[in-house]
Amino acid sequence: MTPFLRSLPGTTALVLDSPHSGTDYPDDFAYACALPILRRAEDTHVEKLYDFAHGLGAGWVEAFFPRSYLDANRDTTEIDVSLFDESWPDAVSTDTKVMSKVRLGKGLIWRTTDDGEAIYARKLGVAEVQARIARCWEPYHAAVAQAIDSAHQRHGYSIHLNCHSMPAIASSHATEFPGEAHADFVVGNRDGSTSSEPLARLVCQHLQGLGYSVAYNHPYKGVELVRRYGEPLQQRHSIQLEVNRKLYMDEQTLAMHEGAVPLKASLQSLVQMLLATDPRTL
Template sequence: MTDWLIVERGDAPLVVSIPHAGMLIPEDVHGLVSREQATHDADHHVEKLYAFARGMGATILHSRISRTVIDLNRDPSGKSLYPGQATTGLCPVTSFDGEPLYVAGAEPSAAEILRRRSCYFDPYHAALRGEIDRLRALHPAIVLYDAHSIRSHVPRLFDGELPQFNIGSFDGASCDPALTNAIAAHCASASHVVNGRFKGGWITRHYGAPMHGIHAVQMELSIRGYAAEDGAWPPPWDPVRAAPMQAMLGAILATCLDFAKDQ
């Protein structure tokens, strides 16, 4: 554990990765238009939403670093995960809405991007790989569950209102379709989609290796399911509003555990 990376170890065959809930912007990151703009697109409160997972024996990794500093779920080479579609890069220079995050001319240089990668990206992924390998040595199969959320309406990224549950398995390449189908079954009472706009980011695609017992799935939630999107921003954490969502997510993670144990 560091001041920005929290690793809570469990021994169950489940890793919950939370790379985008952070709001921390280190003092050596300069040139931002504003802190408010830089933290607007965080996966707000996702670490609270999944806090129950520690009671299930899951291992939880949570970065406190803002995704504006560096996006831990992007290809470090800079290659787009969604060619031809609007997205953000390893060190984003625009918000989801296309607004500049930096004062003109103050965008991070190639050297600064490498520094941030060394300080944050590489340690997060070294920790994640270490936990995957540790648990894989204990179990014939494990599930890597990459936890995300986003505003329900982001016209630059997708049309209309996003489904409540967006399940990504890289078009079936990162986990057994049986797991994807079982997760989707829990979402049947709400709007949901499998491998829609969000097919899984770099974490899902990079670590998912079903043939080797590592089943990786991304869950992108619409924030409206657990917090108000129509008031002050960032939305306050409301445990009463979030409780039904947590119950559904608890059933989903239990299914992930059962799947792993049955392999």
């Protein structure tokens, strides 16, 4: 097993992954900007919010590396060429929507924090970024793909929940909607392209029934992990779920507060609902 992730096999059709909750900062990242600033980029404590899931039979994949070091929810072509001291030799995306995140400093390798602060005081070498891809991105995606393939082979369908958290208020360089107050949850399936609409609506309705405010495909539609593995016509359903950090933690100290307990109970209710749902019947 790679030291950069945890992958726990499931027995059900459900797979969860947390690509952004990693807190193991590699030695070759020590020259970046101050650690307290980088830590605000994490989907802090998301792995704790779902620590019950594997016990219920869901597959679980979790990144240990921080998203500011390498963002597993980006494609390897989402490269900011301005980061390098030499020409990047591999493919670079030409998709204008995809590259809008790169321009914000949020490509595969982040250039800036959510508040626009530069992460690096020097240019990067091609070899060091290629090494990050080989050590982190490739094993992570292989683990998610294998977990989903296994779930689909067992049951004839799979449901993939891509687990994230978001700040209460959008930062200046985090999305294209800076300053927007977020709902309690954002459910994303890239406008119906990565899961069936009935399944995504069921997730929204379940959370609303628990008393939460829920937004659908705004401002987060889902990115690479649902795009790459969601094929609803093949009964492979991928949904990105963002939970508002104010529900469970202090965003300044990063400490969990008492709200984490009822939130975790609600997430367990959602997971149990998905375990009992066959999307082919919706």
